[in-house]
Amino acid sequence: MVPLTPDIIINPISALGRYSQLLFHAFGAVTEVASYRKNLWRQMVKVGLDSLPIVMLAATFSGAVSTVQTSYQLVSPLIPRSIVGAIITSSMILELGAVVTGFILAGRVGARIAAELGTMRVTEQIDALETMGLNSVGYLIVPRVVAGVVMFPVLYIAACFCGIGGGMLIGELGGFVPLEEFIYGAREYFQPFDPIFGIIKSLVFGFLITSISCFKGYYTQGGAEGVGRATTQAAVASCVFLLLADLILAVLLL
Amino acid sequence: MIRVSHVNKSFGDKHVLKDVSVDIPEGETIAIIGRSGSGKSVLMKHLIGLMQPDSGSVTVDGIDINAITYAELRRVRRHFGVLFQGGALFDSMNAFENVAFPLRTFTEMTEADISRVVKECLAMVELEDVGAKLPSELSGGMQKRVALARAVALQPRYIIYDEPTSGLDPETSNTIDELIRNLADRLNVTSIVVTHDMHSVLNIADRAAFIYEGRMHWTGTIEALHHSDDQILKAFVTANEYKIGPS
Ligand SMILES: Nc1ncnc2c1ncn2[C@@H]1O[C@H](COP(=O)(O)OP(=O)(O)OP(=O)(O)O)[C@@H](O)[C@H]1O
Ligand SMILES: [Mg+2]
Numbered sequence: 001m002v003p004l005t006p007d008i009i010i011n012p013i014s015a016l017g018r019y020s021q022l023l024f025h026a027f028g029a030v031t032e033v034a035s036y037r038k039n040l041w042r043q044m045v046k047v048g049l050d051s052l053p054i055v056m057l058a059a060t061f062s063g064a065v066s067t068v069q070t071s072y073q074l075v076s077p078l079i080p081r082s083i084v085g086a087i088i089t090s091s092m093i094l095e096l097g098a099v100v101t102g103f104i105l106a107g108r109v110g111a112r113i114a115a116e117l118g119t120m121r122v123t124e125q126i127d128a129l130e131t132m133g134l135n136s137v138g139y140l141i142v143p144r145v146v147a148g149v150v151m152f153p154v155l156y157i158a159a160c161f162c163g164i165g166g167g168m169l170i171g172e173l174g175g176f177v178p179l180e181e182f183i184y185g186a187r188e189y190f191q192p193f194d195p196i197f198g199i200i201k202s203l204v205f206g207f208l209i210t211s212i213s214c215f216k217g218y219y220t221q222g223g224a225e226g227v228g229r230a231t232t233q234a235a236v237a238s239c240v241f242l243l244l245a246d247l248i249l250a251v252l253l254l
Numbered sequence: 255m256i257r258v259s260h261v262n263k264s265f266g267d268k269h270v271l272k273d274v275s276v277d278i279p280e281g282e283t284i285a286i287i288g289r290s291g292s293g294k295s296v297l298m299k300h301l302i303g304l305m306q307p308d309s310g311s312v313t314v315d316g317i318d319i320n321a322i323t324y325a326e327l328r329r330v331r332r333h334f335g336v337l338f339q340g341g342a343l344f345d346s347m348n349a350f351e352n353v354a355f356p357l358r359t360f361t362e363m364t365e366a367d368i369s370r371v372v373k374e375c376l377a378m379v380e381l382e383d384v385g386a387k388l389p390s391e392l393s394g395g396m397q398k399r400v401a402l403a404r405a406v407a408l409q410p411r412y413i414i415y416d417e418p419t420s421g422l423d424p425e426t427s428n429t430i431d432e433l434i435r436n437l438a439d440r441l442n443v444t445s446i447v448v449t450h451d452m453h454s455v456l457n458i459a460d461r462a463a464f465i466y467e468g469r470m471h472w473t474g475t476i477e478a479l480h481h482s483d484d485q486i487l488k489a490f491v492t493a494n495e496y497k498i499g500p501s
Contacts, residue, residue: 124342127304131336132356133328 019215022137026145026211029138040143047109047144047210048151054108055155056162058100063092063163064170071176082185084177088167089186093194094254097160099246101152102205106238110213113144114234117217118227126218141218145210152206153199160198197253204245209238255280256301256412256444261310263296270296271307272468283438283445285455288465289490294448295339297465298416301446302334303327314412332360335405339416339448341397343389343404349376350385353404360408375403378433395422402430406437413437416448431457452494455479464490 070084117140120126129136164186171177177185213234220230256278263271270293278284288294299305300312303319311318314330322330335356343352353372357363363371376382379399389397398418405413415434419427435458438445449455455462455476462479464472464487472487482488 119345123340123345124338125344127299128336128338128342128344130304131302131331131334133331133359135324 018219019212022141022215022218023211025135025137026141029135029142032135032138032142036139036143039139040146043143043147044151046112047105047147048154051105051108051151051155052158055101055104055159058104059092059097059159059162060166062096062100063088063166066091066096066163067167067171067176068174071171080181080185081177082181082188084171085167085182085185086189087185088182089164090189090191090194092160092163092167093198095246097156097163098198098201098205099242100163101155101159101202102209102242103239105148105152105155105205105209106242107235109148110209110238111231111235113210113213114217114220114230115227117214118220118230121218121220122223122226137218141211141214144214145207148206148210149203150206152209153202156198156202160195197249200253201246201249204249205242208241208245212238212241255315256446257313258297258300259311259313261297261300261307261312263293263300263305263307270468271300273310274465274468274470275310276463276470276473278444278446280444281438281442283434283447283458283460285459285462286446286448286465287450287452287455287462287490289450292465293468294465295416298336298414298446298448301412301414302331302336332408333411335408335410335413337398337402337405337413337415337418339420341389341394341401343397343401345389348386348388349381349392349400352389352400353407356404356408371407372403375407376400378406379403380429395426398422399426399430402433409441410443411441412444412446414446414448417450418447419449419451419454427451427454428457430454434458450494452491466490 067084067088070087071081074083117126120129120140126136126140129139168179168182171182172179216230216234216237220226222229258277259275261271261274262269274293274297276284276286286294286297296305300307301314303312306320312320314333317326317330319327319330343349344355347355350372353375354368357368357371372385373382376385379402381396381399381403384392384396384400389400392400398421402415402418405415413434418430418434422430431454434445434447434454437443438458445458447454447459459476461473461475463470466472466486472482472484474482479487479491
């Protein structure tokens with residue numbers, strides 16, 4: 001028998017349904033702060049502090065590489081060198097800072113969340129939590145998502161500083177753009193809305209990565225293999241939806 | 255008393271529980287037996303609302319647990335202790351914190367009282383020294399015993415044991431059986447023991463309920479189990495005896 005609606009349409013819709021349902025339950029549990037306060041702190045450390053070094057490293061390098069490449073592309077004597085500073089600063093703030101942080105968090109935090117919750121699911125620890133009177137959604141998901149939403153902007157800001165810093169450094173040391181011109185360009189073309197846009201993006205990314213990974217982990221099925229599947233799916237889905245959100249936000253807000 | 259009536263449950267197109275009904279009277283120890291994959295754990299999860307039936311109902315003390323709010327369900331669960339099949343200890347917490355967990359979520363006990371109760375419970379399973387150890391530092395059998403201590407910490411009225419003795423050596427199995435028996439005799443606890451170990455069934459249960467391919471195939475007293483001439487049940491029981499060896 002050929003089904004009326006193929007799985008390829010049904011599956012994403014039913015996943016979206018269960019995802020929204022899970023979020024709905026999570027929001028319902030937001031008020032049970034007492035049950036997850038301790039967890040929230042631990043998650044903020046895990047999401048934020050532990051990812052800080054790698055985010056800073058990646059952002060510094062992407063800022064530096066962009067500076068070298070932009071200088072290489074703008075070889076015309078008619079274009080002032082300071083333009084490079086303007087381009088690096090705004091692309092870091094508008095796009096690279098958030099996206100670099102997002103990809104790192106999708107791989108690092110998203111995969112970890114899915115593996116953690118997935119293991120708890122298949123070893124019946126989530127059932128045990130429920131049996132012992134805890135709302136597992138509130139206890140496990142709320143602190144992770146809140147930690148993501150709070151800590152992502154912090155990481156984003158750090159990424160921007162590091163990326164721009166990396167650009168300045170390589171520009172000066174490598175003789176591509178003198179420091180004063182870089183700073184001049186960055187100041188001259190600075191748009192106050194850019195960082196606001198970046199922060200909005202960070203909040204959305206932080207929410208997407210953690211909530212998607214929680215969703216994948218929480219509904220894990222089928223033993224160790226299922227945990228592995230949930231982990232990869234969490235990282236991949238986080239990246240895909242992050243790019244999608246990136247585009248949508250750019251179209252809507254810029 | 256727990257009453258399961260006409261419960262059906264499917265996962266996708268897999269029909270796991272088929273019109274299952276069973277009554278579990280107050281104070282009784284009932285063994286739910288059946289082959290691996292027959293749906294025992296799924297049935298056990300319906301008893302505490304961890305899974306919802308597609309049709310049929312589960313009532314605990316007259317309350318339909320699928321027709322109440324989450325807060326009310328929580329109050330019902332307060333009366334249950336559950337030993338999950340793999341122990342289900344929280345691996346981020348040490349043994350002491352695991353046993354203390356239900357005391358912290360359900361009661362307003364002081365830390366001193368919690369500490370006393372946890373120590374008593376760990377002593378009961380002969381593991382008074384492992385409080386500071388993480389589950390990953392304990393053997394499988396020890397994890398199971400800590401999980402048992404956690405299940406009984408609140409002195410629940412209903413205790414569900416999912417395969418309490420599987421994976422344990424015969425001596426520890428006997429200790430666990432004795433423990434279950436003692437808990438059942440004290441305080442009028444109602445025990446539900448999910449198992450395929452006929453040896454423990456004969457040791458501890460008043461009654462048995464045999465699930466076969468998702469159906470409640472046979473229920474009756476242990477006495478009746480011995481004399482039943484149901485072929486499928488007999489096959490299950492003898493297969494087990496053969497595995498255990500003559501005792
Ligand atoms: N959450 C679930 N999603 C899909 N299928 C499930 C789920 N839980 C159980 N099943 C299926 O239901 C059937 C019964 O599983 P169950 O765990 O109840 O078996 P069991 O009788 O407890 O076996 P065992 O003695 O091995 O523990 C199995 O075929 C299993 O694959
Ligand atoms: Mg089972």
